Amino acid sequence: xxxxxxxxxxxxxxxxxxxxxxxxxxxxxxxxxxxxxxxxxxxxxxxxxxxxxxxxxxxxxxxxxxxxxxxxxxxxxxxxxxxxxxxxxxxxxxxxxxxxxxxxxxxxxxxxxxxxxxxxxxxxxxxxxxxxxxxxxxxxxxxxxxxxxxxxxxxxxxxxxxxxxxxxxxxxxxxxxxxxxxxxxxxxxxxxxxxxxxxxxxxxxxx
Amino acid sequence: xxxxxxxxxxxxxxxxxxxxxxxxxxxxxxxxxxxxxxxxxxxxxxxxxxxxxxxxxxxxxxxxxxxxxxxxxxxxxxxxxxxxxxxxxxxxxxxxxxxxxxxxxxxxxxxxxxxxxxxxxxxxxxxxxxxxxxxxxxxxxxxxxxxxxxxxxxxxxxxxxxxxxxxxxxxxxxxxxxxxxxxxxxxxxxxxxxxxxxxxxxxxxxx
DNA sequence: GTAGTCAGTGAACAACTGTTACCTGAAGGC
DNA sequence: GCCTTCAGGTAACAGTTGTTCACTGACTAC
Numbered sequence: 001x002x003x004x005x006x007x008x009x010x011x012x013x014x015x016x017x018x019x020x021x022x023x024x025x026x027x028x029x030x031x032x033x034x035x036x037x038x039x040x041x042x043x044x045x046x047x048x049x050x051x052x053x054x055x056x057x058x059x060x061x062x063x064x065x066x067x068x069x070x071x072x073x074x075x076x077x078x079x080x081x082x083x084x085x086x087x088x089x090x091x092x093x094x095x096x097x098x099x100x101x102x103x104x105x106x107x108x109x110x111x112x113x114x115x116x117x118x119x120x121x122x123x124x125x126x127x128x129x130x131x132x133x134x135x136x137x138x139x140x141x142x143x144x145x146x147x148x149x150x151x152x153x154x155x156x157x158x159x160x161x162x163x164x165x166x167x168x169x170x171x172x173x174x175x176x177x178x179x180x181x182x183x184x185x186x187x188x189x190x191x192x193x194x195x196x197x198x199x200x201x202x203x204x205x206x207x
Numbered sequence: 208x209x210x211x212x213x214x215x216x217x218x219x220x221x222x223x224x225x226x227x228x229x230x231x232x233x234x235x236x237x238x239x240x241x242x243x244x245x246x247x248x249x250x251x252x253x254x255x256x257x258x259x260x261x262x263x264x265x266x267x268x269x270x271x272x273x274x275x276x277x278x279x280x281x282x283x284x285x286x287x288x289x290x291x292x293x294x295x296x297x298x299x300x301x302x303x304x305x306x307x308x309x310x311x312x313x314x315x316x317x318x319x320x321x322x323x324x325x326x327x328x329x330x331x332x333x334x335x336x337x338x339x340x341x342x343x344x345x346x347x348x349x350x351x352x353x354x355x356x357x358x359x360x361x362x363x364x365x366x367x368x369x370x371x372x373x374x375x376x377x378x379x380x381x382x383x384x385x386x387x388x389x390x391x392x393x394x395x396x397x398x399x400x401x402x403x404x405x406x407x408x409x410x411x412x413x414x
Numbered sequence: 415g416t417a418g419t420c421a422g423t424g425a426a427c428a429a430c431t432g433t434t435a436c437c438t439g440a441a442g443g444c
Numbered sequence: 445g446c447c448t449t450c451a452g453g454t455a456a457c458a459g460t461t462g463t464t465c466a467c468t469g470a471c472t473a474c
Contacts, residue, residue, distance in 0.1 A: 006441075007440090007441065007442095008440085008441050008442075008450080008451075011441095011451070011452090012450090015451075015452080029326070030326045031240045031241065031326030031327075033241035033326075034240035034241040034326055036430085036432080037431080037432065038430080038431065038432075039430095039431090046452075046453095047452065047453055047454080048432080048433085049433090049434090049451095049452070049453070049454085050451070050452050050453075052433085053450085053452070113324045114324045114325060114326065116324075117320050117321045117324070117379060118321065119236070119237045119238030119240075119241055119321065120238075121236065154393075154396075155400065157397075158397045158400045158401055158404075159404065161397065162401050162404070165372070169372045189361075190361070190364075190365045194366075194368075194369050196408075196413075196414070197365075197366065197369070197405060197408035197409065198404060198408055199408070200408035200411045200412060200414050201403075201404035201405055201408035201409075201411075202404065202408075204407045204408075204410075204411055205404060205407060207403070207407050213471075213472075214470085214471065214472090215420080215421075215471050215472075218421070218422090218470095218471095219420090219421060219422095222421075222422080243460080243461060243462080244461080244462065244463095245461060245462075246461090253422075254423055254424075255461095255462080255463085256421095256422070256423070256463090256464090256465095257423080260420085260422070
């Protein structure tokens with residue numbers, strides 16, 4: 001029998017989840033660096049020593065959260081990139097994707113936005129690495145597009161970095177809107193407009 | 208005699224500076240939320256109680272840092288906006304402005320980038336308020352531009368928010384480059400390209 | 415010159431932190 | 445059935461935290 005189905009392993013995973021969830025919920029209004037190991041353990045209903053069985057550091061827990069938050073995103077982004085049709089449709093799909101991600105896992109997204117430039121080096125680097133991967137992926141797709149004929153490699157990365165950052169600012173705007181109690185129609189309209197603007201610039205590059 | 212020139216007031220201001228500087232230097236690699244009052248006081252060579260004479264909270268100190276970091280920026284931005292000539296030149300000027308700001312006050316800028324989405328609500332709101340003001344200012348200038356004939360008000364704010372966020376990502380990229388030991392030529396080239404792209408989109412709006 | 419103001423000190427407080435060494439008891443392999 | 449493994453618990457450690465109190469003593473206003 002696989003060791004992943006044992007009663008013991010199941011319990012272990014439950015505790016790990018409890019720790020991650022406890023941290024995640026504290027992180028809604030705090031930063032990872034200000035979060036104590038004991039605090040998280042207490043919120044998870046577990047003793048501080050149990051924490052060490054899973055992470056030997058809060059930074060390590062943070063890295064686990066990064067992976068968790070971005071793991072599912074890779075394939076979804078791939079889907080959007082594979083989307084056929086004109087760029088406007090693809091831009092709308094990207095905005096919809098971001099909005100959906102924020103709606104389904106707000107705490108994870110808030111965590112990413114907050115810790116991207118946050119105070120814990122290990123987490124910053126984990127996020128940066130993932131974003132580089134995203135940018136490369138987007139860049140590869142863009143480069144394959146006939147619109148990009150005559151574009152240099154650094155022109156492409158320039159654009160894909162801009163798009164990745166735009167994803168982040170859109171996500172952040174969604175979070176801000178929802179804790180102001182507004183719906184996201186204004187936010188998504190703005191984001192779509194910005195993508196359209198960028199696309200127009202792309203089409204007419206280099207002027 | 209003005210109370211601002213008294214020996215007492217001078218000493219008071221020196222201590223305040225020491226506290227702000229101490230905090231600022233700790234914040235190079237930590238976040239505000241994880242910074243203790245005692246820690247800051249110790250680094251400033253002052254007792255914890257003295258801290259209370261100036262700020263009754265770390266959040267209040269953070270707000271002071273925000274004001275300090277962005278106060279000088281307002282007029283500089285105004286200068287760039289007033290810059291005559293074509294948009295390419297103005298874009299270059301904007302990038303140069305950001306680079307210069309990061310070079311002259313790296314700690315302040317890092318603080319802004321980190322705490323913009325950081326864990327201390329008071330500071331987040333202070334930064335957001337200032338950025339809204341910037342966006343409005345930029346928006347007003349853009350709207351006056353003949354290129355913007357036929358633009359709706361929300362189209363303008365869409366663009367100016369994009370530009371403000373772009374300033375932030377450029378600043379962040381400069382900081383990242385300098386702690387990797389690189390110079391900023393690649394970063395500023397990318398940033399100029401992005402602004403040029405955005406400008407092209409603007410000129411051809413709405414396509 | 416004197417009385418008052420007030421920036422900074424010193425000591426104490428209860429509460430909390432990360433980390434350790436050791437113990438417990440249920441699950442797993444044979 | 446027994447022995448091992450190991451997730452989690454208990455208890456204690458030295459340090460640190462924010463906050464309070466009464467205090468000193470150089471400056472200032474009159």
